[in-house]
Amino acid sequence: xxxxxxxxxxxxxxxxxxxxxxxxxxxxxxxxxxxxxxxxxxxxxxxxxxxxxxxxxxxxxxxxxxxxxxxxxxxxxxxxx
Amino acid sequence: xxxxxxxxxxxxxxxxxxxxxxxxxxxxxxxxxxxxxxxxxxxxxxxxxxxxxxxxxxxxxxxxxxxxxxxxxxxxxxxxxxxxxxxxxxxxxxxxxxxxxxxxxxxxxxxxxxxxxxxxxxxxxxxxxxxxxxxxxxxxxxxxxxxxxxxxxxxxxxxxxxxxxxxxxxxxxxxxxxxxxxxxxxxxxxxxxxxxxxxxxxxxxxxxxxxxxxxxxxxxxxxxxxxxxxxxxxxxxxxxxxxxxxxx
Numbered sequence: 266x267x268x269x270x271x272x273x274x275x276x277x278x279x280x281x282x283x284x285x286x287x288x289x290x291x292x293x294x295x296x297x298x299x300x301x302x303x304x305x306x307x308x309x310x311x312x313x314x315x316x317x318x319x320x321x322x323x324x325x326x327x328x329x330x331x332x333x334x335x336x337x338x339x340x341x342x343x344x345x346x
Numbered sequence: 347x348x349x350x351x352x353x354x355x356x357x358x359x360x361x362x363x364x365x366x367x368x369x370x371x372x373x374x375x376x377x378x379x380x381x382x383x384x385x386x387x388x389x390x391x392x393x394x395x396x397x398x399x400x401x402x403x404x405x406x407x408x409x410x411x412x413x414x415x416x417x418x419x420x421x422x423x424x425x426x427x428x429x430x431x432x433x434x435x436x437x438x439x440x441x442x443x444x445x446x447x448x449x450x451x452x453x454x455x456x457x458x459x460x461x462x463x464x465x466x467x468x469x470x471x472x473x474x475x476x477x478x479x480x481x482x483x484x485x486x487x488x489x490x491x492x493x494x495x496x497x498x499x500x501x502x503x504x505x506x507x508x509x510x511x512x513x514x515x516x517x518x519x520x521x522x523x524x525x526x527x528x529x530x531x532x533x534x535x536x537x538x539x540x541x542x543x544x545x546x547x548x549x550x551x552x553x554x555x556x557x558x559x560x561x562x563x564x565x566x567x568x569x570x571x572x573x574x575x576x577x578x579x580x581x582x583x584x585x586x587x588x589x590x591x592x593x594x
Binding site for chain 2: 273
């Protein structure tokens with residue numbers, strides 16, 4: 266399964282965060298890699314959106330829409346901004 | 347204007363199809379009328395939402411094909427097993443209404459102040475945002491040198507062929523490679539892009555070039571890795587990956 270990248274979720278992220286996020290920098294808790302959101306490996310094939318670290322493949326971010334509400338889990342990021 | 351566009355709250359709105367232009371047997375450009383469009387940057391995209399009669403919704407992200415200041419347009423390539431692209435490329439008619447959200451994205455963007463020389467590498471329909479950049483460069487009178495490397499399966503699948511010919515006449519270096527079938531008498535590249543091809547085509551790293559690569563994931567990985575090997579710093583290689591569209 267090919268990964269896309271963070272560019273592919275610019276729309277959902279802008280809606281959730283209220284600002285352009287693909288140029289924001291995230292730091293992976295697992296390996297410490299710092300990367301722009303555009304460089305995350307993004308999987309859209311599941312029921313939600315999963316973004317993984319481009320270095321160690323740890324899950325950084327999960328977005329799921331449930332009954333019109335978007336739930337955002339940033340469990341794999343030590344910072345995002 | 348464009349910066350303000352990035353800050354405004356994004357919402358879905360209704361866009362009306364103004365025109366459709368068949369580009370190839372599988373790709374068409376859809377020109378949209380968007381009442382509350384704040385303007386966009388070259389390389390940004392927008393999201394399209396289709397809603398079925400039973401309420402089922404599908405959303406897809408498409409690169410904007412037009413330059414800033416031009417009417418909003420996207421170019422969509424049909425995926426035969428796709429859920430959205432067959433409708434957009436075969437059923438959609440002028441006057442139809444789509445859900446639209448955008449513009450979005452700020453990373454895969456070129457503005458004249460970013461300069462060049464530009465190396466634009468397209469795999470299949472990855473040409474779309476790069477076409478917006480080339481049109482923007484032309485319309486803005488930017489002086490950055492530009493070189494386009496465009497990998498297609500065959501000549502019949504080259505999107506914007508006539509326009510690229512015009513750009514070539516106007517000083518953009520256009521280098522095509524065909525991965526499946528080359529036209530009769532073709533003396534150019536007839537293989538997938540690889541490190542050796544990039545070494546021949548890419549601006550030397552010493553000229554501080556700025557590269558944009560867009561296409562299927564494997565194409566983009568090859569280009570990014572190849573350019574890094576030629577000494578391009580990571581910050582001068584911007585990448586955007588499409589799904590596995592078979593565009594190579």
